[in-house]
Amino acid sequence: MENKAGSAVKPSEMELVRQLEYIRMIREKNDAFEMANGRKKKFYSLAMGCQMNAHDSEKLEGMLTEMGFESTDVEKEADFIIYNTCCVRENAELKVYGKLGWLKHYKEVKNPDAIIALCGCMMQQETVLQTLRQKYRHVDIVFGTFNLYKLPELVATRMESDRTVYDIWQEHKEVVEDLPIIRHFPYKASVNIMFGCNNFCSYCIVPYVRGRERSRTPEDILAEVRKLAADGVKEVMLLGQNVNSYGKNLDNPISFAELLRMVNEVEGIERIRFMTSHPKDLSDELIKAMAECEHVCKYLHLPVQSGSDEILRRMNRHYTKESYMEIVRKAREAMPDITLSTDIIVGFPGETEEDFQKTLDVIRESRYGSAFTFIYSKRTGTPAAVMEDQVPEDVVSDRFNRMLDVLNPIVHEVHEEQVGKVMTVFAEEVSKQNSSILTGRTDNNMLVHFPGTEDMIGQMVPVKIIDNKTFYLIGERI
Ligand code: 5AD
Ligand code: SF4
Numbered sequence: 026m027e028n029k030a031g032s033a034v035k036p037s038e039m040e041l042v043r044q045l046e047y048i049r050m051i052r053e054k055n056d057a058f059e060m061a062n063g064r065k066k067k068f069y070s071l072a073m074g075c076q077m078n079a080h081d082s083e084k085l086e087g088m089l090t091e092m093g094f095e096s097t098d099v100e101k102e103a104d105f106i107i108y109n110t111c112c113v114r115e116n117a118e119l120k121v122y123g124k125l126g127w128l129k130h131y132k133e134v135k136n137p138d139a140i141i142a143l144c145g146c147m148m149q150q151e152t153v154l155q156t157l158r159q160k161y162r163h164v165d166i167v168f169g170t171f172n173l174y175k176l177p178e179l180v181a182t183r184m185e186s187d188r189t190v191y192d193i194w195q196e197h198k199e200v201v202e203d204l205p206i207i208r209h210f211p212y213k214a215s216v217n218i219m220f221g222c223n224n225f226c227s228y229c230i231v232p233y234v235r236g237r238e239r240s241r242t243p244e245d246i247l248a249e250v251r252k253l254a255a256d257g258v259k260e261v262m263l264l265g266q267n268v269n270s271y272g273k274n275l276d277n278p279i280s281f282a283e284l285l286r287m288v289n290e291v292e293g294i295e296r297i298r299f300m301t302s303h304p305k306d307l308s309d310e311l312i313k314a315m316a317e318c319e320h321v322c323k324y325l326h327l328p329v330q331s332g333s334d335e336i337l338r339r340m341n342r343h344y345t346k347e348s349y350m351e352i353v354r355k356a357r358e359a360m361p362d363i364t365l366s367t368d369i370i371v372g373f374p375g376e377t378e379e380d381f382q383k384t385l386d387v388i389r390e391s392r393y394g395s396a397f398t399f400i401y402s403k404r405t406g407t408p409a410a411v412m413e414d415q416v417p418e419d420v421v422s423d424r425f426n427r428m429l430d431v432l433n434p435i436v437h438e439v440h441e442e443q444v445g446k447v448m449t450v451f452a453e454e455v456s457k458q459n460s461s462i463l464t465g466r467t468d469n470n471m472l473v474h475f476p477g478t479e480d481m482i483g484q485m486v487p488v489k490i491i492d493n494k495t496f497y498l499i500g501e502r503i
Pocket of ligand 1: 113114228229230328330368369370399400401402403404
């Protein structure tokens with residue numbers, strides 16, 4: 026088979042053609058439903074967890090829209106319900122089971138024809154599949170992280186039979202490019218640059234459920250970014266579990282810093298963000314590229330997890346507090362206005378009060394503008410789950426609170442430093458609480474609320490910062 030340009034068609038292109046055919050078939054059925062009932066079928070889509078999942082859900086929603094469903098925010102009106110699940114911490118899993126209990130009732134009483142689909146990280150675990158098979162038989166479609174693009178085929182299969190469709194792959198096969206997509210924001214977009222993770226941090230389930238690291242080629246990434254720019258997108262977020270190892274395994278290896286420089290050249294893209302950076306391989310080359318590329322935001326998310334070298338070793342993180350602080354120092358030297366954020370885990374097995382104090386030291390020394398803070402959650406199958414000295418719950422929650430007592434005043438101070446400055450805010454959306462207020466972000470990722478009108482969304486607005494609310498700033502237009 027050949028494509029329009031006359032070159033051989035890749036298997037992934039044929040797969041796309043197959044899925045588009047399923048989309049067409051489902052659309053015919055959904056159109057017939059609309060003719061008969063005077064309304065379209067509705068879908069409710071929920072993305073749990075990280076930005077990667079949020080972006081995957083944009084693709085799922087794009088496919089569902091092409092199938093002739095329309096989106097609803099009201100779950101109890103939906104004919105098709107899809108949860109893109111997360112399993113990084115236990116809470117996320119408990120939430121899914123809780124919602125499935127509610128959905129059983131919904132299907133029995135309200136809408137017996139509703140289709141319930143589950144996908145994403147949680148579904149890659151055998152224990153979860155067993156639980157679903159035994160206790161949650163009202164689920165209709167189950168698939169994982171490697172075959173998201175097959176949604177149309179799975180929906181078509183479910184429409185033809187009354188049995189639950191399970192399709193879980195153990196590994197990645199091909200990346201299907203050019204899926205239909207509904208972007209959550211018209212002016213900013215996420216772009217996957219790589220999938221999976223090779224790091225096996227000892228607490229983390231991600232490498233088991235998202236597979237080994239695979240980078241997309243710079244050509245595919247740039248083509249997507251150019252297309253986004255042509256659609257009016259001004260800000261892109263480059264996504265990967267560890268962007269600093271981007272490109273190392275490509276046929277023509279390239280570094281993340283080189284990729285950043287290429288994206289920086291794309292006309293129309295005014296802001297470039299990326300996450301996540303692993304401190305173990307953040308290079309001087311990357312800091313230099315960040316400093317030199319005018320469109321790359323002066324903001325770095327650099328998860329530290331712990332400030333204790335012993336805990337970091339047991340976490341399999343491959344850096345020390347000292348080498349982490351060295352990166353912070355170099356980044357600040359190259360970019361004095363940079364804002365840092367981080368991820369911190371409290372209560373990793375074996376964490377002593379002394380280890381915890383070292384985490385507080387890192388917080389004080391790094392002066393984060395924001396931080397994602399987590400209580401350690403035991404994930405079956407990871408090395409940390411079988412480590413001795415799990416820390417008692419009351420000790421962990423006490424440490425967690427004491428950590429916030431140190432962190433929040435610093436976050437407040439970092440925000441306070443902005444008061445009085447004029448900053449460019451990328452207006453993203455109308456505030457949910459007040460329709461005369463817009464919310465947006467500064468280059469260094471601070472959230473700003475300021476008076477404005479809907480037509481300003483998508484614009485870079487000069488704003489004077491007049492007040493500080495710790496986690497966000499108040500501005501006025503100048
Ligand atoms: N328990 C608590 N936090 C975790 N994270 C990953 N796995 C766990 C776990 N088992 C956190 C890490 C990571 C972020 C995405 O989630 O801080 O950087
Ligand atoms: Fe998990 Fe570590 Fe990979 Fe991040 S780098 S996804 S924390 S294993």
